[in-house]
Amino acid sequence: MSVRLAIDAMGGDHGLTVTVPAALSFLQSHPDAHLLLVGRPDEVEAALQQQLSRVQGGPAPALSARIRVVPASEVIRMDDNPVQALRNRRDSSMRIAIEQVKAGEADACVSAGNTGALMAISRFVLKMLPGIDRPAIATQLPTQNGGFTTMLDLGANVDCEPAHLLQFAVMGSALASVLDGKERPTVGLLNIGEELIKGNDVVKEAARLIRETPLNFVGNVEGNDVYGGKSDVVVCDGFVGNVALKTSEGVAQMIGSFLRQELSRNWLTRLGALCAMPALKRFRQRVDHRRYNGACLIGLRGIVLKSHGSADVLAFEAALRRAYDAARNGLLRRIEGAMAAAAAAAPPPAAGAAAEGSTA
Amino acid sequence: MSVRLAIDAMGGDHGLTVTVPAALSFLQSHPDAHLLLVGRPDEVEAALQQQLSRVQGGPAPALSARIRVVPASEVIRMDDNPVQALRNRRDSSMRIAIEQVKAGEADACVSAGNTGALMAISRFVLKMLPGIDRPAIATQLPTQNGGFTTMLDLGANVDCEPAHLLQFAVMGSALASVLDGKERPTVGLLNIGEELIKGNDVVKEAARLIRETPLNFVGNVEGNDVYGGKSDVVVCDGFVGNVALKTSEGVAQMIGSFLRQELSRNWLTRLGALCAMPALKRFRQRVDHRRYNGACLIGLRGIVLKSHGSADVLAFEAALRRAYDAARNGLLRRIEGAMAAAAAAAPPPAAGAAAEGSTA
The missing domain is CATH 3.40.718.10 (Isopropylmalate Dehydrogenase)
Structure with a gap:
């Protein structure tokens, strides 16, 4: 069984500079994983190409085949009000990532964004078990x-x-x-x-x-x-x-x-x-x-993992591994x-x- | 102003083997302090003489002049029920030590004994502010x-x-x-x-x-x-x-x-x-x-310090210092x-x- 994770690629204090390298590193150690990178397509693609060029000569082509960029035009900021974020940012990378889980496109979602917003949107979109x-x-x-x-x-x-x-x-x-x-x-x-x-x-x-x-x-x-x-x-x-x-x-x-x-x-x-x-x-x-x-937002009809907002590449990859384990098992x-x-x-x-x- | 502390000499996991050496060490560094050692008189005196002989040649005579042994025939054990201890052990070292504070004989009391019993007896004897x-x-x-x-x-x-x-x-x-x-x-x-x-x-x-x-x-x-x-x-x-x-x-x-x-x-x-x-x-x-x-049991009409039950000499002396500072100030x-x-x-x-x- 392959595991598909949706990543809020724009979330957290460091956004793409952390999520994309962590995603690639994670894919290298998890050959059965597929990732959906959710965010502004141009920016995600640019970050992806830049990082993929670094792993050139290695298994780069195999990696990119297991990545799909899912477009989302908005970004929820760390200090946004959760209720406002839920109401007004319907095309945010966080929300679209959660909706991938709801739609069955992903087995779990990972975000380093605003905890309150992640909680509110996850609950609204996925509902409780x-x-x-x-x-x-x-x-x-x-x-x-x-x-x-x-x-x-x-x-x-x-x-x-x-x-x-x-x-x-x-x-x-x-x-x-x-x-x-x-x-x-x-x-x-x-x-x-x-x-x-x-x-x-x-x-x-x-x-x-x-x-x-x-x-x-x-x-x-x-x-x-x-x-x-x-x-x-x-x-x-x-x-x-x-x-x-x-x-x-x-x-x-x-x-x-x-x-x-x-x-x-x-x-x-x-x-x-x-x-x-x-x-x-x-x-x-x-x-x-x-x-x-x-951290797992648990009790929802879908797996949602929250990374620390300040996570670096190593930390964000740890969150991806937890999401993978939770989904896989x-x-x-x-x-x-x-x-x-x-x-x-x-x-x-x-x-x-x-x-x-x-x-x- | 001299400060007088009443010590539950029998309390704690180690009793006299900790409280008496800590008391003497404390007296050496606090020349204006006086101590009431509360416990079974024979045992307290024996422990005291043994310890005083170790500091012989130093300021031992001056130390013993600042110590008074206050008799108490009973000991509250670490696993005694607080309510039972309050009702039945009226001549315990813990209770007599607290009563020294109530009677104005001591400015503060220190015990490494049973926390629940110390709380119950302190509250009963001293009342609230x-x-x-x-x-x-x-x-x-x-x-x-x-x-x-x-x-x-x-x-x-x-x-x-x-x-x-x-x-x-x-x-x-x-x-x-x-x-x-x-x-x-x-x-x-x-x-x-x-x-x-x-x-x-x-x-x-x-x-x-x-x-x-x-x-x-x-x-x-x-x-x-x-x-x-x-x-x-x-x-x-x-x-x-x-x-x-x-x-x-x-x-x-x-x-x-x-x-x-x-x-x-x-x-x-x-x-x-x-x-x-x-x-x-x-x-x-x-x-x-x-x-x-x-730790200070605070809110009572008297100063009561609780030492960890497992305190050693260094730790118990730290509790004595806190009681001293609280009383002095x-x-x-x-x-x-x-x-x-x-x-x-x-x-x-x-x-x-x-x-x-x-x-x-």
């Missing part, structure tokens, strides 16, 4: 043991009811299974320390609901478990998830800055840093946030199947049936 | 620019109304001013990314309330601003704060573990690490969480003054008066 009230933003974070934690929601839903957290659990489990190849990923519910009153009412009720599904639910996890890798999936409301994600980005930045400062303090420390360079380089690669770029079918199983298990027709469901 | 509904947990976190962010609440209050966040703002501002010596610390309200719907209803209303006070309010801050140092104080509800704090601990652990792994990968990287040792050592000191130990008077000023400014008797208050 059955049983899902709202889309969530999910991403994969690295863990101490070398694996990944799939975390959601990261900011799409600031006020969640228990049923929403249940839906996040189902969707997160499906996403972890298609991205990591785990049949029954463990699911944890983000909560606070044991020594204090355990969580608020929403979280307590959500735990009860999730426990009734066939999901591999491991109960509460705490903030340090996100990067500790205690569960494959961590479920939380969008306010908490967004704060947790951004706080951890802040810590990582601070630690990186402290390390750089100490290594460059004087000629002696700089010499030391030079000696330790191979190890420091590998370390830098492991904590490089660009490798973890690409049938994310939507997984979610639909899991939702159906959860609905069958809860509300329970009888106490026995629910108990059976939770251990299935 | 006027205008404060609930105690909060506040701590100081390091920032990228070498300063500190005072953050609260970190887990005492999982469901907050706007008025609670307002009280946290007032208390946090007072705490930052006594610990950092800043006359009008900047106060930020933790919220989520600008590109998404900005926060939930509670946060929006809290922003309105805080804006009416004379506090130096800078509006919303995001997760990455906590360690970025955008504001001196970051206000949030206890669920969000607890998750943010623990997530950032998790990231720091993961990064540290990755760095160790890469530096010890083979003999070449180990040699490199040896060369870079001076810089790596300074780096490790800067990110050493023990230096930032000591009149934390309670500060909070009372700030609460009175906030109450005078809001609810506003007239729009003009409120506007005046907000720029005072």
Whole structure:
């Protein structure tokens, strides 16, 4: 099966200078992939020709055969109002890229553009999957043991009811299974320390609901478990998830800055840093946030990946890979199947049936 | 003015083996401090004599003159139920230490014991300051620019109304001013990314309330601003704060573990690490969480500092220093003054008066 991705080629802080090189690099490592580059045709073609000439002598002809330029005359800017963008920019590269998914021309869409607009337009164009009230933003974070934690929601839903957290659990489990190849990923519910009153009412009720599904639910996890890798999936409301994600980005930045400062303090420390360079380089690669770029707008009748707006070529390619994996491994079918199983298990027709469901 | 601290000498994972050496080290660097060591007298005296003999020849006699052992026959364990501890352990080292503050025998109390019990007993014994509904947990976190962010609440209050966040703002501002010596610390309200719907209803209303006070309010801050140092104080509800704090601990652990792994990968990287040792050592000191130990249970009619249960001597001494600074600089008077000023400014008797208050 070949996988077709629609790329909002004009989106993000850097537009074509990032999306086109990333697209070509991605195609080289994914021989069964086809790409639709959506944007102003002249500009996309020019960027494409320029980049293709660089890979000349290599597999360039084969690459261009797997690329199609899809015209879109408008561009949604990073500071555009999402509602305005939805109403007024009907021929934007973002919207046309999403419509490729709707029309069955693409299996997934990737954009580094305005998050609010991407959310609004995706929801309007694609609609929600059955049983899902709202889309969530999910991403994969690295863990101490070398694996990944799939975390959601990261900011799409600031006020969640228990049923929403249940839906996040189902969707997160499906996403972890298609991205990591785990049949029954463990699911944890983000909560606070044991020594204090355990969580608020929403979280307590959500735990009860999730426990009734066939999901591999491991109960509460705490903030340090996100990067500790205690569960494959961590479920939380969008306010908490967004704060947790951004706080951890802040810590990582601070630690990186402290390390750089100490290594460059004087000629002696700089010499030391030079000696330790191979190890420091590998370390830098492991904590490089660009490798973890690409958040899934999940719950829609179509796969939409959001890249960081400031993504460079390496980061945008990481988002393309995630979209490819999600599409190739049938994310939507997984979610639909899991939702159906959860609905069958809860509300329970009888106490026995629910108990059976939770251990299935 | 001399400062008197009551120490729950039996508390924490390590009890006397940590609290007594930390107490002596603290006394050496704080010549105007006096300590009450609360615990089982025989055990405290034995630990004290053993430690004092180590600093013999130094200023040991002067030290012991500034120490008084206060007897308490019971110990609250780390896994004791807070309500049971409050009801049944009336002669515990934790409770007697708190009662020293109530009785005016000590200016502050420090414990590494059970957080829930410390919260319950402190609240019962000391009561709340006027205008404060609930105690909060506040701590100081390091920032990228070498300063500190005072953050609260970190887990005492999982469901907050706007008025609670307002009280946290007032208390946090007072705490930052006594610990950092800043006359009008900047106060930020933790919220989520600008590109998404900005926060939930509670946060929006809290922003309105805080804006009416004379506090130096800078509006919303995001997760990455906590360690970025955008504001001196970051206000949030206890669920969000607890998750943010623990997530950032998790990231720091993961990064540290990755760095160790890469530096010890083979003999070449180990040699490199040896060369870079001076810089790596300074780096490790800067990110050493023990230096930032000591959370304030704030809002009570008395100063109570909570040390991490697992604190070692260095960490426990950091908590003692924070208690000392808070007491010496009149934390309670500060909070009372700030609460009175906030109450005078809001609810506003007239729009003009409120506007005046907000720029005072």
